Amino acid sequence: MTRCFSFVVVLGLVLPASAGDAPLSRIGFGSCVHQDKPQPIWDAVSAARPDLFLLIGDNLYHDVIVDKSAKDETLAQKYAKMAAQPGLIKLKQLCPLLGTWDDHDYGLNDAGAEYPHKKASQQAFLDFFGIAKDSPRRQQEGIYHAQVFGPPDKSVQVILLDTRYFRSPLKKRLKSLPSDGPYEPNPDPAATMLGEAQWQWLETQLRQPAKVRLLCSSIQVVAEDHHHEKWANLPRERERLFKLIADTKAAGVIALSGDRHLAELSMIDAGIGYPLYDLTSSGLTQATLKWRKQEVNRHRVMTMNFGNNFGMIQIDWEAEPVVRLQIRDMAGDIIVQQKVPLSVLQPGTIKTSKLARAGDVRINGRPLSPELVKELLKQEVKLEMTVQATGMSANNGLVFLNSEADRTHPENFTVVLDKQAQAALKANGVMNPREHFQGKKIAVSGTLSLFREQPQIIVSAASQMRSAD
Ligand SMILES: [Fe+2]
Numbered sequence: 001m002t003r004c005f006s007f008v009v010v011l012g013l014v015l016p017a018s019a020g021d022a023p024l025s026r027i028g029f030g031s032c033v034h035q036d037k038p039q040p041i042w043d044a045v046s047a048a049r050p051d052l053f054l055l056i057g058d059n060l061y062h063d064v065i066v067d068k069s070a071k072d073e074t075l076a077q078k079y080a081k082m083a084a085q086p087g088l089i090k091l092k093q094l095c096p097l098l099g100t101w102d103d104h105d106y107g108l109n110d111a112g113a114e115y116p117h118k119k120a121s122q123q124a125f126l127d128f129f130g131i132a133k134d135s136p137r138r139q140q141e142g143i144y145h146a147q148v149f150g151p152p153d154k155s156v157q158v159i160l161l162d163t164r165y166f167r168s169p170l171k172k173r174l175k176s177l178p179s180d181g182p183y184e185p186n187p188d189p190a191a192t193m194l195g196e197a198q199w200q201w202l203e204t205q206l207r208q209p210a211k212v213r214l215l216c217s218s219i220q221v222v223a224e225d226h227h228h229e230k231w232a233n234l235p236r237e238r239e240r241l242f243k244l245i246a247d248t249k250a251a252g253v254i255a256l257s258g259d260r261h262l263a264e265l266s267m268i269d270a271g272i273g274y275p276l277y278d279l280t281s282s283g284l285t286q287a288t289l290k291w292r293k294q295e296v297n298r299h300r301v302m303t304m305n306f307g308n309n310f311g312m313i314q315i316d317w318e319a320e321p322v323v324r325l326q327i328r329d330m331a332g333d334i335i336v337q338q339k340v341p342l343s344v345l346q347p348g349t350i351k352t353s354k355l356a357r358a359g360d361v362r363i364n365g366r367p368l369s370p371e372l373v374k375e376l377l378k379q380e381v382k383l384e385m386t387v388q389a390t391g392m393s394a395n396n397g398l399v400f401l402n403s404e405a406d407r408t409h410p411e412n413f414t415v416v417l418d419k420q421a422q423a424a425l426k427a428n429g430v431m432n433p434r435e436h437f438q439g440k441k442i443a444v445s446g447t448l449s450l451f452r453e454q455p456q457i458i459v460s461a462a463s464q465m466r467s468a469d
Pocket residue numbers: 058102103104259
């Protein structure tokens with residue numbers, strides 16, 4: 001494949017800065033690479049012959065202690081170490097390199113908008129990626145960027161989000177809770193992941209024509225069960241992202257993420273009209289090397305739960321284009337692969353979408369709101385909602401019917417079926433209420449109450465509920 005590049009000299013290297021119009025067929029990506037560690041994985045990356053490589057965060061480890069930032073090497077010195085890696089130099093001669101950052105190259109573990117050195121970090125990042133000194137990206141707040149490669153009928157849009165520069169504080173979990181991560185969803189309606197300017201920009205990007213869109217987010221978009229960093233820690237922002245993809249009717253969106261020191265493929269019906277895949281590759285040097293117990297991820301399709309890795313998106317642009325989502329190991333072997341016809345990644349593939357049905361909770365015919373709950377608390381009410389997810393308590397056998405896919409979502413409503421209700425349903429032929437009500441619209445009458453600040457109705461008799469579809 002021939003392609004024209006313009007060249008910029010960066011840290012003594014020659015970097016290709018922009019691609020020509022040849023279609024991309026092989027896009028590599030990875031995250032979590034330490035500048036002081038040997039980086040043999042670049043050999044496998046180069047051998048996979050990517051047309052483009054995306055470094056999607058934790059591209060080095062800076063981690064200044066905020067008040068003692070001069071104690072160690074400067075960020076520029078660390079980028080210089082990365083730029084001097086022989087494997088990376090070779091890769092840069094093979095294909096263009098684009099990127100975004102995560103917390104460690106932004107400057108500090110789990111940092112967000114409050115990080116005081118973010119402007120300096122931005123300039124160091126842009127230096128490393130060879131961005132001209134007079135580029136508008138030098139003036140922009142945050143490093144988000146998008147680029148379209150290839151001719152219109154085989155176009156790949158790379159969208160690189162900045163999940164750090166504007167991100168609101170995360171909500172910490174209680175220390176007494178089991179330790180599978182420090183955060184829980186922050187229900188604050190003002191909390192942001194991208195900031196308003198980046199949201200407006202993203203909408204503009206999603207309205208650009210493109211056949212495949214690689215939505216690069218340093219942190220996971222789809223996984224929601226662990227308590228480390230993820231979009232689901234700001235559930236309203238995650239839902240806004242899904243809604244934006246749905247509203248813009250953007251086809252071909254595939255999320256790419258990193259950060260987690262493991263590799264996995266997750267998938268969700270996010271209400272965008274087709275399955276939203278999130279391919280996580282982490283790390284290039286920082287993955288857990290020993291076998292790692294699989295954490296809970298209800299959306300997981302496949303995993304490579306230990307060993308350094310990189311991701312590859314292979315697109316076969318024949319008459320019926322096919323996208324292969326891959327995770328490869330140090331030897332370049334394909335450990336995870338999902339083959340998706342591009343025709344599947346189009347609005348309309350999934351007819352009934354969760355998003356379209358979410359938010360349909362009505363109490364006494366009025367839409368759910370905190371004010372309404374306050375007004376009707378402890379009163380007999382009539383509820384209508386669609387069951388998006390179900391659960392069961394291991395302790396007391398209660399069955400939960402939730403109005404949101406994520407039960408911790410601030411707008412979730414739970415219908416609780418106690419043992420009496422379950423027995424009554426059984427007598428009426430409903431042997432498995434979780435299966436029976438999943439995805440159905442239900443009408444419930446009962447007393448409106450709160451559990452951990454979330455509204456609920458406890459059902460004890462079958463007569464209290466019916467299917468409303
Ligand atoms: Fe990270």
